Amino acid sequence: MSDPNDMPGHLARRFQQIAVAVFLAEVGDAGFDLTPVQYAALATIKANPGLDQVTLAGLIAYDRTTITGVIDRLVQKGLAERRASSRDRRARALEITDEGKRTLRRITPAVESAQRVMLRGLSAKEGEELMRLLRKAIAAGNELSRAPLREMQA
Amino acid sequence: MSDPNDMPGHLARRFQQIAVAVFLAEVGDAGFDLTPVQYAALATIKANPGLDQVTLAGLIAYDRTTITGVIDRLVQKGLAERRASSRDRRARALEITDEGKRTLRRITPAVESAQRVMLRGLSAKEGEELMRLLRKAIAAGNELSRAPLREMQA
DNA sequence: TACTGATAGTCAGCATACTGAGCAATATCA
């Protein structure tokens, strides 16, 4: 009964572990070197050009101290840029580079394939249900982590 | 449609993030300083006294290079011991200390409370279904990570 | 305008996870 392997927390860890491995394998096979975290950050920068780091972190529920390193690596790979914000001298305005856009476009099939592979043990219906339950549990626990999801300010 | 926040991989990451935060909060409130990973390792050592590191890693699906540091910290806290194996001079036989047993016993309510909190957005039925689907997806993907779950050799 | 509080970003330190390499010991088999 007190088998850690049967606790929700351990299942969460294990599923995430597999999800990351599948993502890296699919993306690696396609010839790219991008982590799940870097992918989400880059895609969100593309969708919201010029946003600052704190806003980006809120949109994908990363800690603000984690996002610094993630952006460092995107910049170092030439996929994103950190510019000075025109409105706030504390903030950095994030932009995706042309190469970042190109990478994002070409990496998409591998990313989508990874999502299918990590759910391959489930029927389509079960996959949908798993995602629904995860979304529901996550919404209820959003404020319990230091890095909650935040909506974009209009 | 290509919103990272709606992909299974991102939901996995987010649920795990909340699960860890809840675990640390509940266990911390109870006055203990133990991570989810350390807890699972300690509980498994208690259930299988004398096991070696590779076997322990397999029983809870940790990477063999990760388990080294985890055990280091359990030993440093006085909760576990690394002894020489009598059967194989390469291997270390892991034992739980009396203080480790005491800690495990007293920490259990907090650990169980954490499992409830991380599912608090779901009905009991939904929580069961989420766990069933996670178990199923994990079973199908077990071999896809570097650290798959391994059965105990009899 | 001067003070106060909040905010954006960074940094140091710690704990998972992984890749890949290496060492020592064991197992296997020609």
Added chain:
DNA sequence: TGATATTGCTCAGTATGCTGACTATCAGTA
């Protein structure tokens, strides 16, 4: 038995994630 392969463990290096602290800047208010 002797060569080879495998296994248990560790280490260096990299990438998340977190805690807590700090600086620079901004916003609100007396």
